[in-house]
Amino acid sequence: MVKKAQIINFDINYVDDRFAKNLTKIYSKLLFDFSKSSVKRATMPFHIILEEAHRYVQNDNDKFLLGYNIFERITKEGRKYGVLLGLISQRPSELSETSLSQCSNFLIFKMLHPTDVDYIREMVPNVTQEVIKRLRILQPGTCVAFGSAFKVPVLVKMDMPSPAPSSSSCDISASWFIEKD
Numbered sequence: 001m002v003k004k005a006q007i008i009n010f011d012i013n014y015v016d017d018r019f020a021k022n023l024t025k026i027y028s029k030l031l032f033d034f035s036k037s038s039v040k041r042a043t044m045p046f047h048i049i050l051e052e053a054h055r056y057v058q059n060d061n062d063k064f065l066l067g068y069n070i071f072e073r074i075t076k077e078g079r080k081y082g083v084l085l086g087l088i089s090q091r092p093s094e095l096s097e098t099s100l101s102q103c104s105n106f107l108i109f110k111m112l113h114p115t116d117v118d119y120i121r122e123m124v125p126n127v128t129q130e131v132i133k134r135l136r137i138l139q140p141g142t143c144v145a146f147g148s149a150f151k152v153p154v155l156v157k158m159d160m161p162s163p164a165p166s167s168s169s170c171d172i173s174a175s176w177f178i179e180k181d
Contacts, residue, residue: 017055022065024056028085029070035081042082048074049086054094057087075102093119105147107156110138128153 010027012020031046038044050056057071074085075098087103089095093115100123108131111117121132127146131153134144141160146153 013052021056021058024050025062025065025070028074029066032070032074032078032081032083035078035083038081042080045082045084047084047086049088051088053087053089054091057085057089057096057099058094059096059098069096069098072096072098075099090116092116092123097123103147105145105149107143107145108135109143110140111135 010023012023015023028048031048035042035044035046060069061067062069071085074083078084085099087095087099091113092100092111093113106120106124108120111120117132117135120135121127124146131144131146134155138144141158143156143158144153145156
């Protein structure tokens, strides 16, 4: 029997933050409700991966949209219905504490901002000072992986994407420098 899998990528990077947040929450709620109502629980798994998760998974109740924070509900109850949530963020301190506390595995890339480093130190179980030191000097494509899938924290070097995304920082000094004749 051949199982089929499908990946659907919603690129909402270019829409207004408020609209993107509402759209993401509504689609996530629809998937969660669909999975919950399934007669055979967790037979059709969904893995929702949110890039720039700090835009959507925040410490809020969203009383005006859903009446509760759908991402906190998915992180607390989703596994039994086959709905998993993967969070990707450069600003973990802006993520929902409840959602982050339910995560069991972490891939942490270079992190310099003291607020985010402190947040990881406090929120992630069994993180040592050695791991925190490594976070500040990691090269692109390298992360520290730890959690229930790892016996000890592991340094992981990932292949860089090919072609590389156009996400590098602007070289301001080169753009502003004008060579005189």
